[in-house]
Amino acid sequence: MSDNTTAEQFDVIVIGSGPAGYVAAIRCAQLDMKVACIEKMKDRDGKNTLGGTCLNVGCIPSKSLLDSSYKYHEAAEQLSIHGIETKGVKIDVKKMIERKDGIVKQLTSGIGQLFKANGVTHIEGTAKLLAQKVVEVTNNDGAVTSYQAENVIIATGSTSIDIPVAQIDNKYIVDSTGALEFSTVPKRLGIIGAGVIGLELGSVWSRLGSEVVLLEAQDRFLAMMDQQISKDALKIFNKQGLDIRLGCRVTGSEVKNKKVEVQFQDGDGNEQSETFDKLIVCVGRKAYTENLLAPDCGVNIDERGCIYVNDLCMTDAPGIYAVGDVVRGPMLAHKGSEEGVMVAERIAGQQTVLNYDIIPNVIYTHPEIASVGQTEEQIKADGEPYNVGMFPFVASGRALAANDTDGLVKIIAHGETDRILGCHIIGPSAADLVQQVAIAMEFGSSAEDLGMIVFGHPTLSEAVHEAALSVHNHAIHKANRRKRK
Numbered sequence: 336m337s338d339n340t341t342a343e344q345f346d347v348i349v350i351g352s353g354p355a356g357y358v359a360a361i362r363c364a365q366l367d368m369k370v371a372c373i374e375k376m377k378d379r380d381g382k383n384t385l386g387g388t389c390l391n392v393g394c395i396p397s398k399s400l401l402d403s404s405y406k407y408h409e410a411a412e413q414l415s416i417h418g419i420e421t422k423g424v425k426i427d428v429k430k431m432i433e434r435k436d437g438i439v440k441q442l443t444s445g446i447g448q449l450f451k452a453n454g455v456t457h458i459e460g461t462a463k464l465l466a467q468k469v470v471e472v473t474n475n476d477g478a479v480t481s482y483q484a485e486n487v488i489i490a491t492g493s494t495s496i497d498i499p500v501a502q503i504d505n506k507y508i509v510d511s512t513g514a515l516e517f518s519t520v521p522k523r524l525g526i527i528g529a530g531v532i533g534l535e536l537g538s539v540w541s542r543l544g545s546e547v548v549l550l551e552a553q554d555r556f557l558a559m560m561d562q563q564i565s566k567d568a569l570k571i572f573n574k575q576g577l578d579i580r581l582g583c584r585v586t587g588s589e590v591k592n593k594k595v596e597v598q599f600q601d602g603d604g605n606e607q608s609e610t611f612d613k614l615i616v617c618v619g620r621k622a623y624t625e626n627l628l629a630p631d632c633g634v635n636i637d638e639r640g641c642i643y644v645n646d647l648c649m650t651d652a653p654g655i656y657a658v659g660d661v662v663r664g665p666m667l668a669h670k671g672s673e674e675g676v677m678v679a680e681r682i683a684g685q686q687t688v689l690n691y692d693i694i695p696n697v698i699y700t701h702p703e704i705a706s707v708g709q710t711e712e713q714i715k716a717d718g719e720p721y722n723v724g725m726f727p728f729v730a731s732g733r734a735l736a737a738n739d740t741d742g743l744v745k746i747i748a749h750g751e752t753d754r755i756l757g758c759h760i761i762g763p764s765a766a767d768l769v770q771q772v773a774i775a776m777e778f779g780s781s782a783e784d785l786g787m788i789v790f791g792h793p794t795l796s797e798a799v800h801e802a803a804l805s806v807h808n809h810a811i812h813k814a815n816r817r818k819r820k
């Protein structure tokens with residue numbers, strides 16, 4: 336046990352240095368608070384690292400491999416249409432993985448530099464929250480030090496969900512972290528879960544030549560997305576060669592002769608099995624609070640295992656906040672970062688709030704899938720009147736020039752006020768395009784307002800403009816079927 340009477344005091348202690356924690360720590364420091372950020376994560380070489388899941392094993396490494404694999408796929412399959420001959424294109428997987436590791440290193444060490452520049456104290460070790468806002472840290476050597484804080488921000492993130500029917504062995508059966516490290520392209524790759532991460536990782540290895548089968552328990556593909564977009568996505572991914580099997584519940588798995596045999600019940604209830612060279616388990620993530628909370632620390636957990644917080648990210652204990660994946664809401668890096676900013680500014684006495692209704696969500700497949708606001712199904716269920724405008728990329732000059740015409744932009748506006756309620760895009764650069772609509776929504780824009788803005792030509796964003804015009808049936812570059820308003 337350590338002696339709390341001499342514990343170093345901080346205005347704020349942040350536990351966890353992922354995008355929620357490091358952003359919170361930096362913002363607190365900018366607001367002149369004495370801040371410490373405690374992080375326990377180590378990289379593959381056993382060195383302490385900052386940046387959490389996002390920078391080390393999440394957003395950044397996955398996008399790095401998505402970009403590399405897409406360039407390979409373009410060179411191998413798509414450049415001939417432009418008159419570019421690329422015979423004998425090869426992929427060097429080791430080099431691709433090393434490039435990814437280099438990007439991770441650059442960004443994670445960048446967080447250390449930002450901490451130094453802002454005066455954030457970086458404490459290496461595993462934190463435990465005790466009563467009275469005392470934080471006990473066990474370092475790499477097992478030494479325990481206590482710190483005292485006026486305010487604590489918990490940002491301990493999330494971890495992959497394990498399923499007993501396919502236990503990770505990190506050789507044949509891996510989670511998303513293992514799937515970022517394959518040293519060769521698996522000939523046959525099985526993926527349990529056709530959600531965001533499964534589709535992104537499946538795309539990486541499929542582009543490099545794997546035969547990919549995704550086993551998804553739900554009958555509906557991407558059930559949380561606007562159904563028009565998810566139907567289009569399913570067709571496009573099937574065309575790309577991803578074998579997505581819906582309604583398939585995995586019941587067991589076995590490693591035999593250096594392969595994984597997976598047993599599952601298909602959509603018709605028949606017992607099936609498939610053999611793969613590797614299997615990725617991507618069935619979702621859960622809040623991470625292991626050994627974090629002493630029973631008398633005052634913080635409670637909700638029914639889904641997340642730390643219970645209100646809309647301002649306050650836990651049940653005064654002066655203790657929680658942000659990011661460890662609390663309710665979508666598990667997205669930018670959602671956690673904005674919660675971190677909100678909490679830092681609230682501690683500083685500002686009145687910052689976060690608009691949870693306008694958080695963009697992206698799947699970085701090709702084409703990308705991006706959305707913000709409500710889906711058509713949600714609006715219909717609420718009984719609100721609405722109008723829909725759509726524009727297909729096949730009618731965009733810029734998309735045609737780029738030979739990237741799959742997908743569409745869909746904008747949904749309120750039937751009476753015309754306020755934009757949601758935007759759903761599948762297509763080239765959907766992630767960046769949806770952000771334009773998110774900005775418009777944040778300013779309370781109507782579809783008509785967006786339609787009156789001048790968009791540069793020729794750009795992909797003209798498809799957003801045309802979809803906004805199409806809400807009132809006066810898109811220019813497609814036939815409007817309904818009466819103009």
Ligand code: FAD
Nearest residue numbers: 351353354355375387388389393462492659660666667668
């Ligand atoms: P984390 O990033 O998980 O960080 C929490 C940190 O807390 C960790 O470093 C952990 O070591 C530390 N910690 C935990 N307990 C303790 C303790 N007791 N003491 C000290 N330290 C502790 N999101 C997106 O928005 N866009 C994407 O493209 C995207 N792609 C993803 C791809 C993959 C493969 C994965 C797995 C996730 C992806 N995500 C993406 C999700 C994103 O990574 C998370 O939403 C984000 O990292 C959550 O941030 P966080 O700060 O809440 O937690």
Ligand code: AMP
Nearest residue numbers: 528530531550551552553585617618619
């Ligand atoms: P996401 O939460 O986007 O990462 O997606 C995880 C996906 O895994 C969801 O679509 C779940 O329906 C799916 N899933 C969860 N458990 C299983 C299972 N046992 N077999 C197949 N799919 C599953």
